[in-house]
Amino acid sequence: MSALRLCGGPAWKKLLSDVETVLLDCDGVLWLGNTDAIPGAKEAVSHLRALGKRLCFVTNNSSKSRDEYMAKFQKLGFDVNKSEIFPTGYIVGQYLKHTAGYDGKVYLMGVEGTKQEIEAIGCTCFGPGPDVLTGTLDDWLQMSFEKDVGAVVVAYDCHISYMKMIQACTYLKNPDCIFIATNEDPVLPSNGHIAIPGTGSMVSAVRTSAKRDPIIVGKPHTPMFDCIVKHTNLQPHKTLMIGDSLNTDILFGRRHGLKTLLVLSGNTKECNLEGLSSDKLPDYYADSIADLIS
Amino acid sequence: MSALRLCGGPAWKKLLSDVETVLLDCDGVLWLGNTDAIPGAKEAVSHLRALGKRLCFVTNNSSKSRDEYMAKFQKLGFDVNKSEIFPTGYIVGQYLKHTAGYDGKVYLMGVEGTKQEIEAIGCTCFGPGPDVLTGTLDDWLQMSFEKDVGAVVVAYDCHISYMKMIQACTYLKNPDCIFIATNEDPVLPSNGHIAIPGTGSMVSAVRTSAKRDPIIVGKPHTPMFDCIVKHTNLQPHKTLMIGDSLNTDILFGRRHGLKTLLVLSGNTKECNLEGLSSDKLPDYYADSIADLIS
Known part of the structure; x- marks a missing residue:
């Protein structure tokens, strides 16, 4: 060593x-x-x-926007300015705006905080929150999908569900649809004997069925x-x-x-x-x- | 060619x-x-x-037991005997019994049909059905788990949820816990523009956070x-x-x-x-x- x-x-x-x-x-x-x-x-x-x-x-961690992180820092007693905080949700927005030059419709497997960061740069974003399983295979094959979804973002989403996976993978069948992941961390930090899956598990699920690799913006x-x-x-x-x-x-x-x-x-x-x-x-x-x- | x-x-x-x-x-x-x-x-x-x-x-396909496949073959008009049907749920049971020599408690991310095949060889099996998200990180870190779970099986599960992922990955922290996947098929066969994720996506999600590779029994x-x-x-x-x-x-x-x-x-x-x-x-x-x- x-x-x-x-x-x-x-x-x-x-x-x-x-x-x-x-x-x-x-x-x-x-x-x-x-x-x-x-x-x-x-x-x-x-x-x-x-x-x-x-x-x-x-x-x-993409579970919070910059504003939500500010609230957390303050609650825990840290002295921090918003401009000092770089969560991956914010990086996704910056990447879409400045690197990809994209301001269209985004399907997000992620939480509200990440949606706020993506909408802050002018995109329309949908996806956060529960999306509960309904129907069977024959229904899913008849599902309707949003038009003009030019980007799929996979971030931390404890509401991961099959309906979300179908949507993410279906939009990604369009080779022009941008595929971004916030990060690939396999687990959240925790002491002890419990494993709490991180964004890496959601990214792996989608990349496997989409048969595509995302651009990963995080560390x-x-x-x-x-x-x-x-x-x-x-x-x-x-x-x-x-x-x-x-x-x-x-x-x-x-x-x-x-x-x-x-x-x-x-x-x-x-x-x-x-x-x-x-x-x-x-x-x-x-x-x-x-x-x-x- | x-x-x-x-x-x-x-x-x-x-x-x-x-x-x-x-x-x-x-x-x-x-x-x-x-x-x-x-x-x-x-x-x-x-x-x-x-x-x-x-x-x-x-x-x-691990969405059905042998008995359920028999019913499907008959419904669609195929002339088939049960002993001719080899779905991966059945192979999991045979593997646990004859190769691993295991007949203890199994956590299954999968459906009832696979559970039936696993229980048919003498194991106790739990997991199928909805397992809806409750609580937040601090609650998950206090979750209680079943004792003596010696095998985790990941199969096709359209009820995939974060609660299931936490359980699968936590049981797999025990290096003696057997980790079996039915298959890694990325999508279900379908014509057209919709991608329906297959078992491969569920397996990828768990293996990423468990940081372990499963024994895969299927083709x-x-x-x-x-x-x-x-x-x-x-x-x-x-x-x-x-x-x-x-x-x-x-x-x-x-x-x-x-x-x-x-x-x-x-x-x-x-x-x-x-x-x-x-x-x-x-x-x-x-x-x-x-x-x-x-």
Whole structure:
């Protein structure tokens, strides 16, 4: 193992001395679930701000819009500005507008927060909420579908249903229909013995039956990075990515020339680092972002 | 293209002269959907029987038990015996009993018909039917789960829901829990512009979040073949597999030393054969099984 374990204030100080911008993942770094901040995370964020670092909150979680994230940050006591928050729902909207140049009709397998971000750039978006199974095969073969759906977005959707899968895959039979996924995270961060499927499971379900691969905008992919750079003009070598997932956060940092710090407060345990090739390891790791102020 | 197109009676007669056993896929070969047999399919089956061929109906479709398939065959006017029907639900039961030696508790993402086949070999099985979303992340993290679930089976389930995905993935966190999928067919056979997701989409959703690969019992995999051989003692080189899907039926036949005949009445069009390497091509192809009696 060649990742460096950060121990005590001096090690953090040395790392941060070269850093202007800090990108922070949220689930597993700042909080777990919806109710509790990770102990010390708020103080660590305040400390980074006091050090004059520019902060970006960079989350693959598409369950909320930027406005809803603001409310969550405030509820949990974090001091954050809306312009610092980059959830994948927002990135989808930015991608549709600036990269794809699309402002038409979008079918979304996802939640209201993602719909708000997609509509904010001028698209018409439908899909969120329950869409309960009705009928049988012979009925589904007679279903009617919306016209002119030029994009399908698959995001986190706990209301996943067969009716939604039929619609997503049918719209995607049109090869000109854009196919976007927010991310491929397999599970939500959780401690313990329960596996809560993440957006990756919804994306896999649709891509299998659509027989097409989506453009994935979230970490570790480049649309997320491009969007942050456009808004912040950050310099990669003076930027630190802090996250709890090797396959998203750390890979994202490595791919885009950032320094990387893994925290063990979410999806990854120290033993998961053993035996990894050096190209998969973070530069640094620590138990928690709270160690910054220890 | 080197697959041979069967034209007229003499070509069929020559092919069938060396064949003792005929394995027939069902959806896309004998029928499409639930209501109509493909024109001429009944007569073709009767003709094969009159020629003295042993018949096996070999379907990846896990939406029905053997008994339910018998009812469907009879409703559509096919002359079939129950012992000739090999749906994947039945293969799951046979695999659990004879290969895994398991007769404990099974969580099934699937329908009642598959449950019946699993219970027929002595297992306790739960899961079929609607399992509607309730609560939020914090509730799911407090969910209670059945004890001693030693196998998870993923089959066709139009009631797919997030609650089912959480359960399947959570039981599969136990590395001793057997993980079986009936098949990976991406879509149900249908003509036209609608894509109806198949079991492959449900399997992809669970395997992504469980981070495990299932044992797949259906075509093109070997558990299906082993089960048929055990029941029929067929000789592969004297057996013909007739199907409409290259990735399941034809690959299944090739892998297990059978002659292969693709029919164009379901999932595959003639243009799909162009440019395929010879190891993916069927030995023969025809518009429909009905051509046998033309």
